[in-house]
Amino acid sequence: MRSPNAVIALFGAYFLLQVVVRQIIPPALRIDEAQQILFSQWLALGYDAQPPLYNWYQQAVFALLGTSMATLAFAKNLILFLTFAVFVKTAERVLEDKRLVAVAAMALFVIPQVFWQAQRDLTHTAMFMLTFSLLLYCSIRLLQRPTTMGYLLVGLIAGLGMLSKYNFALALPAVLFAVMLHPQGRSRIFDRRFLLTIAVSIIVFLPHIFWLIDNLAFASEVTLKRMAEDAPESRALQIGRGLGRFIAGSLIIIAIPTALLALASKGKLTRSATHSNPWLRFFLHYFIAIATLMAIVILMTTMTELRDRWLLPLLLPFPILAALFLGQRLADIQEFAVRFLPVPLIMLALIPVAMLLAQPLTAARGRASSSNYDWQAFQRHIAEKEGISPSVIVTPDWPSGGNLRFVFPQVPVATTIYNDYDPPFKITDEHPALLVWTGDDDSVAELSQWVEGQLNLKVKTPTRHLVDLPHFYPIKDRAVRYNYAVVTPNDLLK
Incomplete structure (x- = not known):
């Protein structure tokens, strides 16, 4: 509990195990896996409704290690492992008590879209999770210690984030808003080196922009259709349904970690905050910005369909926010951590078993699946x-x-x-x-x-x-x- 590096090592072992598990379950490729194998035949500045960063990454892995189920699974699980590693290092920078770093990491793991969906599919979303985790880490590091290299790294990651998934465009202004309201934020933003950040991000994303201009209809058609599924005729109802889907999707993502944290802290929140924590405010400002931006997008586009996996990367910092809140109010952090951690650790052991049994049990129930x-x-x-x-x-x-x-x-x-x-x-x-x-x-x-x-x-x-x-x-x-x-x-x- 007191060693963030031990938490990273634990997740490293877990994701290596998941690579082995993928070799055992049926070799039929799932939707995103099949797309990676298909796209590996040619290199392009863009392919379809998703930006090409994961496709380029997967092609690089195939070029270095060969095309096989092992390299396909390795590429995916490496991205997930790096996401958790960066998440742990981010939490370590803002949490005073290192036991809460382990709590935050395990709270992230128990999100269903993380422990199940992301490990079974979701390639582009996984890359979004990694680039967004890196953006948070580097932004916080820049707030703590401004360097020219830090500004360059934030620009590089911002450009790569836009190449990971288009809704990364929502994360950028939300993080910028949180940075601006940080005590050191304005001095970092009005530093002339921030121009380097903007320039590098544009340079990184620019080649794909040229492809996007020529293929905008092709790239947006599928997404726009999904966003307008089952839309009622009334604009007011469309907006209402869109806002409802956003709230419901957000609750689905945070429900399990919130419930487990609440149960573990029941009766333990006996002290008030002794000081105003700037990092707690930083993450609160981020989520206020995300909620505002999503409301604006829904009002402008009247989108009626918001899938939880689209929201997952945007809500990724929630466990750190919860840990910051609990760190100020828990009377006994040790007892709280001991009560909380067993459930995520048990899940960590059981998820690989569940993945091994999912397909044969589905077949035994007479249900067909393309994965079979x-x-x-x-x-x-x-x-x-x-x-x-x-x-x-x-x-x-x-x-x-x-x-x-x-x-x-x-x-x-x-x-x-x-x-x-x-x-x-x-x-x-x-x-x-x-x-x-x-x-x-x-x-x-x-x-x-x-x-x-x-x-x-x-x-x-x-x-x-x-x-x-x-x-x-x-x-x-x-x-x-x-x-x-x-x-x-x-x-x-x-």
Whole structure:
């Protein structure tokens, strides 16, 4: 409890264990994992509705360590570990009693979107969490000790944050507001070196801005649709629903840590604050700014859908705020910490077990999931039973595309979604084009059009084949339907 470095080491061991766990559970790639494998085929200034920082990072890991489930899991868990490490170091800078550093770190872990969602998926959100943690740490460090390097680092992290997720743009003014109201804040902001911060952040983000200008509709279409899901016709109702979703999403995130902290401190808050803590005010000002900014955004855009994972990084400092509050009012911090820490520590031990059991238990209940698809079985069917060695694989969605690329690592895989990837290929009798999709729909025409666009040749409608294969964990009376069609030179018309 008294060693923040020991807390960091504990989380290091935990996330290494999670890398091992990912090797044991079904090898079907989840949505974000599949996207990383698919995007690793080409380097671009932007890809879709998310900024490209995590994609670039994942490509660098693949380039250094190879493409495998181990490197995929390692990349993700390294980001989560670094987030906790920076979070601990941030808490250490503002909390006088180091036992509360452990409390704050464990309070962060028990947030459901952290201990479950972020470890199962959420790549871009995980990168947002890391860059925002770094922004907080470096901003606090700059307030405590201003250096030229400190200003440069804040600018670099601000630029990288904007490359991690677009709603990082909400975090920047909120942190700036909290800094401005800090006793040393104005002198730091009006220091001429703050211009270096602004310049570096713009330089880092600038290349992606050029891509965003040319692809604004493509980058925003999906997000705007999600933000307006189930919107009522009345503008007042839209605003009301948006504000309600913001409040509800925030409560979902902070509910469990708040409940555990309250139970552990019950009857222990026997003294009043002896002095005004500038760091407590710093984090309060940050959350006031976030709430105000979110209200303004909802009023201006009338968004009606706010998912809790979008809010998670913005609410990341809540455990530190709670620890600062408790540090001023607890009569016996040792007793409080001893009462609080067992539950998070038990969860730390049980979450890997839950992840191991989640998929087989889901299958045993008869529920199907794309995470339980057996893409290796499909690869064996194509390569061994059918004897097909494709020159290119085309599919209509990125989850299928990423999984196909993973099991056919030497074959370029394209989707009809991302038209900026034009892999070189040549259709021959030995190496035809393979069109693949899942489900009952007929996508032959759509996928054939992609081939036509690449080759500037007409494609005769190829024959649709299908094969039903069991799930990785078999489900009684259920199978996965894989559809495929083969385009050979005989199917090409000039």
